Structure formats: C-alpha cells, structure tokens
Amino acid sequence: MLTAKQKxxxxxxxHRVQETGVPPSFEEMKEALDLKSKSGIHRLIxxxxxxxxxxxLPHRARALEIVKLPEALQDEAPPPAPRPAFRPQVIxxxxxxxxxxxxxxxxxxxxxxxxxxxxxxVPISAIQDxxxxxxxxxxxxxxxxxxxxxxxGDSMIEAGIHDGDTVIIRRAHTASNGDIVVALVxxxxxxxxxxxxxxxxxxxxxxxxxxxxxxxGPDQVEVQGRLVGLIxxx
Numbered sequence: 578m579l580t581a582k583q584k585x586x587x588x589x590x591x592h593r594v595q596e597t598g599v600p601p602s603f604e605e606m607k608e609a610l611d612l613k614s615k616s617g618i619h620r621l622i623x624x625x626x627x628x629x630x631x632x633x634l635p636h637r638a639r640a641l642e643i644v645k646l647p648e649a650l651q652d653e654a655p656p657p658a659p660r661p662a663f664r665p666q667v668i669x670x671x672x673x674x675x676x677x678x679x680x681x682x683x684x685x686x687x688x689x690x691x692x693x694x695x696x697x698x699v700p701i702s703a704i705q706d707x708x709x710x711x712x713x714x715x716x717x718x719x720x721x722x723x724x725x726x727x728x729x730g731d732s733m734i735e736a737g738i739h740d741g742d743t744v745i746i747r748r749a750h751t752a753s754n755g756d757i758v759v760a761l762v763x764x765x766x767x768x769x770x771x772x773x774x775x776x777x778x779x780x781x782x783x784x785x786x787x788x789x790x791x792x793x794g795p796d797q798v799e800v801q802g803r804l805v806g807l808i809x810x811x
Contacts, residue, residue, distance in 0.1 A: 686712035736784035746802035
C-alpha cells in the first residue's frame with residue numbers, strides 16, 4: 578500500500594515524464610506536494626524505490642524511471658495536456674559578413690538582424706546592437722518584427738537548441754505557459770528558457786536536468802520575444 582503523498586508523487590513523476598520525457602526536479606516535487614524541505618521528497622522517492630514503483634538510473638541527474646503503477650492509479654484521470662513543444666526547424670546556413678541590412682530575396686531568404694548573444698544557461702547580456710544579418714527561409718518568418726541571437730550554453734539542449742545555434746525570435750511582450758522565450762531578468766540579464774506563470778510567480782525552466790528551474794516575482798521578468806525558428810551551422 579502507498580500513502581497519499583507517495584501516490585501523489587508517483588503520479589506527478591509519471592505525468593511529467595509522459596509530457597516532457599524528464600522527471601520534475603526535487604524543488605518542483607517539493608512545491609507540488611507542499612512540503613517544507615527536499616528531505617521529505619528523498620524519503621518518498623526511497624519508499625517508492627523500495628516498493629518497486631520507480632528506479633533511479635545511475636550517473637544521470639534527475640533520472641527516475643517509472644517501473645509500474647498501482648492498479649488504483651492506472652484508472653486515474655489522464656495527465657494534463659502536454660505543454661507546447663518546440664520542434665526546431667533547423668537549416669544549415671551561414672551568416673553574412675557585411676554589416677547592415679540585406680535585401681530580401683526569394684532565393685537567399687529573408688534578412689533578420691543579428692542582435693547579440695543569448696545564454697541557454699546562466700544569463701548573459703543580450704539584445705545588443707545590430708551588427709550583421711542572418712538569412713532565414715521565408716516560411717520561418719511570419720508577421721511582426723524578428724531578430725536573431727547566438728545561443729551560448731546547453732540548458733535548452735533537450736528542446737533541440739545547442740550551443741552555437743542561432744535562434745530566430747519574434748519580438749513580443751507576452752507568452753503562453755510553456756513557450757520558449759527571451760526573458761529579461763531584473764532589466765539586466767537575458768536568457769532563453771521556457772516560461773510558466775502561476776499566480777504571482779514567474780518560473781523560467783531549462784530543458785536540461787542539470788539546471789534548476791528559477792522562480793521570480795511578477796516584476797522581475799520581462800518577455801522580449803518568442804522563439805520561432807533555429808539555424809545551425811555545421
């Protein structure tokens with residue numbers, strides 16, 4: 578038999594793995610179960626492991642595998658709808674070497690200004706001066722203003738965004754939960770993360786289990802734009 582908290586945690590892990598392929602962090606588990614410390618989560622995970630419901634995978638951060646579910650839980654309501662998933666439209670391309678705007682061309686693509694570097698990890702400066710242009714396929718660019726940023730870091734690697742990639746951003750000041758955005762933190766530092774809002778809390782979530790989700794107040798984070806495409810050079 579499982580306790581109510583053990584069942585709640587098992588379902589939480591099961592649903593998150595089904596949605597994203599990655600279990601929640603200990604901090605997320607603690608908040609979801611309304612526990613005061615992570616030690617309570619450690620005890621619950623140990624109990625579930627001892628009872629054969631989950632398995633911890635060695636040498637991998639946040640690596641939990643659901644082995645089985647109790648019969649009573651198999652009939653539970655289905656998990657919430659999966660969060661919007663970014664499927665990067667990756668093209669092999671290069672950057673122009675000359676500064677200044679490029680004319681749009683049906684063959685070469687649409688010119689988008691490169692505005693600097695963005696951290697997929699610890700935030701660094703971004704939204705800098707227009708230095709050069711990136712050519713994008715016309716079908717990648719929709720309505721509105723767009724700009725490009727070079728990715729530094731690996732915190733979004735499980736969303737298909739690698740260090741050195743160029744992300745194409747549509748300028749926007751709002752986003753839905755689960756969107757990958759350029760977020761300006763405390764008006765100083767910018768980062769590329771999934772954004773979630775719950776009440777007055779704003780969370781910036783990485784797509785790499787080695788990075789913890791960061792939580793902020795409503796006035797600490799400004800959305801600068803939403804991810805619409807990606808260019809990778811080989």
